[in-house]
Amino acid sequence: MDCYNDFAEIYDELINEDIDYKLWAEKIIEICDEYKVVKRDYLDLACGTGNFTACIGKKFIFTTALDLSEQMLSIADEKLKEEGIKAKVVCQNICSFNLKKKFDLITCGLDSTNYILDRDELKQYFASVHHHLKDEGVFIFDINTEFKIKHILGNNSFNFDNEDVVYIWENEYDDEEDIVNMYLTFFVKKGQVYYRFDEEHRERAYSEAFIEQCFKAAGFKMEKKLNCYGDEAIDKETERITYVLRKDGV
Secondary structure, three states: OOOOOOHHHHHHHHHOOOOOHHHHHHHHHHHHHHOOOOOOEEEEEOOOOOHHHHHHHOOOOEEEEEEOOHHHHHHHHHHHHHOOOOEEEEEOOOOOOOOOOOEEEEEEOOOHHHHOOOHHHHHHHHHHHHHHEEEEEEEEEEEEOHHHHHHHHOOOEEEEEOOOEEEEEEEEEEOOOOEEEEEEEEEEEEOOEEEEEEEEEEEEOOOHHHHHHHHHHOOEEEEEEEEOOOOOOOOOOOOEEEEEEEEOOO
């Protein structure tokens, strides 16, 4: 799952054009207030460069940022320090992490859950999160829907050019495996020269029914699910679903 290498250096420049971290973070804090979550210990899984982590971590006493990419974590660590957030960065796999600590809030954003390609590892991921969540805590994660992976990403191609960064993004969708293979070629300007690097990313399309079966088997109950991080109803063309979970029996 460690597929961000050179990409870490330009990740923020590209992703910030599409993601409103502050708006999403505000919704998460609103949910925390709704369920009276204690704002003490926060864990962000697959934290990347720490944008999500920083927006939410400001509201908590202690923050932990976990990712499998050392390059991403290095950037996240500097960002969290600059924001004055008391944080620890950890390089572990989100499917089998062990922090020997429990948290009031755990998040896993930006469709990182879709990067878990093995169904057994997906079940292990939910079990690991359940183990690390306090009884009164909340787990919030989002996924790219089947509709988005099959029809928006699908077998389509995209490109981007802002003079400093150029990329060509070509997808191949595997119907049998429900996996989209994404091949990206980047050209990044350094001085008067562009240097090239390539990335390959893979996401699996999971049905709502299967996702919900997995987290219920791990001991979670679903409090709500949202169309992205907004209030619009979920329909057949929804591209991102956000789940809000608590431990069953709480």
